[in-house]
Amino acid sequence: MIEERAEILKSIAHPTRITIIETLRAGEKCVCDIIEEIGLEQSNTSQHLSILKKSGILDCRKEGARVVYWVCYPEIHDMMKVLDGILLNNAEKKSKLLQRVRK
Amino acid sequence: MIEERAEILKSIAHPTRITIIETLRAGEKCVCDIIEEIGLEQSNTSQHLSILKKSGILDCRKEGARVVYWVCYPEIHDMMKVLDGILLNNAEKKSKLLQRVRK
């Protein structure tokens, strides 16, 4: 269980992969659109997509020559919100520490 | 923002670090107790603690010779629940696929 949790988290824990998840927030998209939005190499993007698919976060289907990907778990987006809350709080803590040091 | 999210997730995404977070679920603990519970090397445990502290997930204070750590954000435990839900769902999907293959 612990190992599996780590695997899923690792699959998300990369800037490009978080960007992909963010891009798919609005709904499913084909690879070519994803590539255009995030502006990275086709090969690299494809590898990141495959990592997210392997961990079960994304799924996809073929549509002619294209492949359409989507986020399987909307909860992922809530996780991102939680992360942003932590980020904000961390930032506040740091600035308070700085204030105290300056006094 | 994206980078920072990835940093936090990376800091959590390791079996030992998830175990540490789990151990601290019940409340703060000193390093010696954590080491005893998870049964890993002192040095290694200390390194993982420091990674979690650096990302802001954990904080600590000195108490005499000991150092007591705790989880700063209870939301982390909710995140783990979300992960377990995904794990379960992934497992179900896989078993359904297997069933279909066998028919």
Next chain:
DNA sequence: TTATTATATTACAATTTCATAATATGATAC
């Protein structure tokens, strides 16, 4: 002061992750 306990830090080799580049596959258009 010296020994001991609790914890952190450093050095290092093994492994993993990453981006790039090149190539392969597979569907459609001509």
Next chain:
DNA sequence: GTATCATATTATGAAATTGTAATATAATAA
């Protein structure tokens, strides 16, 4: 058929992560 577009896969070297072992620090006890 061949060319082209969309995507995946493979190879590779550089960079980051990991665990172990050794060492350092800092607090308390003797």
